[in-house]
Amino acid sequence: MSAHGERVTWFYGDEAECPSDQPAPARVHRLILLGAPGSGKGTQAALLVERLGACHLAMGDVFRAARDLPEEERPPAMRSAVEYMNRGELVPDDTVIDLIRDRSKCLTCEQGFLLDGFPRTVKQAQALDELLAEHGVDLSGVLYYDIAEEEIIRRISGRLTCRQCKAVFHEETSPPATPGVCDRCGGELYRRTDDEPESVKTRLGAYEASTAPLVEYYEKRGLLYTIPATGAAETIFARTCDVLGI
Ligand code: AMP
Numbered sequence: 297m298s299a300h301g302e303r304v305t306w307f308y309g310d311e312a313e314c315p316s317d318q319p320a321p322a323r324v325h326r327l328i329l330l331g332a333p334g335s336g337k338g339t340q341a342a343l344l345v346e347r348l349g350a351c352h353l354a355m356g357d358v359f360r361a362a363r364d365l366p367e368e369e370r371p372p373a374m375r376s377a378v379e380y381m382n383r384g385e386l387v388p389d390d391t392v393i394d395l396i397r398d399r400s401k402c403l404t405c406e407q408g409f410l411l412d413g414f415p416r417t418v419k420q421a422q423a424l425d426e427l428l429a430e431h432g433v434d435l436s437g438v439l440y441y442d443i444a445e446e447e448i449i450r451r452i453s454g455r456l457t458c459r460q461c462k463a464v465f466h467e468e469t470s471p472p473a474t475p476g477v478c479d480r481c482g483g484e485l486y487r488r489t490d491d492e493p494e495s496v497k498t499r500l501g502a503y504e505a506s507t508a509p510l511v512e513y514y515e516k517r518g519l520l521y522t523i524p525a526t527g528a529a530e531t532i533f534a535r536t537c538d539v540l541g542i
Pocket of ligand 1: 413
């Protein structure tokens with residue numbers, strides 16, 4: 297992966313500059329990926345990164361990186377954020393909005409971006425609109441991965457993530473060749489704290505109450521593309537490419 301694809305600015309903020317080591321694409325995509333936890337948007341994001349070259353800006357990755365730091369190295373703003381995350385609750389809007397402000401360079405990047413897990417509330421969406429307007433940047437669209445709740449619960453409850461390369465497996469539908477070991481890098485597979493059943497219930501509740509209203513928010517602006525998120529990842533990706541005309 298290129299140094300740019302390491303998402304240096306996304307993890308450390310605007311002061312940590314990504315090297316501009318890639319030519320600007322002919323068509324810049326500035327996309328938001330929307331969907332309930334377990335809708336598979338992370339998998340689609342990884343496929344889109346390969347196709348478009350834009351960075352996958354996953355808000356959850358920023359919090360997980362903070363959680364993985366030794367406690368004394370965790371920035372103060374991140375300490376309580378990590379506690380919210382471990383409970384499956386949303387981190388307060390002001391914290392998240394400050395983080396995104398401090399990562400404005402990612403929003404103006406000439407490679408475009410794939411925002412995943414932000415915005416998650418109408419207040420965050422309004423803050424993003426303001427930030428984009430400040431920088432004279434337009435969104436290309438919002439990809440909404442639409443899936444029923446029963447299917448989500450089935451997917452999340454068997455999900456296993458690699459500690460090292462973050463690849464995702466499923467106990468039933470895509471098990472690793474050796475139990476507990478990542479096929480891709482040999483790393484250890486684990487169940488994310490927030491994939492435990494109690495946290496999953498809380499996360500789905502938070503999604504329904506706070507994030508689902510964004511579907512209407514972006515529909516009204518004519519930016520929403522609804523993609524049925526059932527079937528194999530490749531099938532869903534084919535639908536995504538159709539929608540984007542890529
Ligand atoms: P994700 O990997 O997107 O499911 O995010 C994991 C967790 O990080 C969420 O359950 C929240 O606790 C927190 N989080 C991520 N993005 C946001 C956001 N935009 N607003 C509030 N909390 C967030």
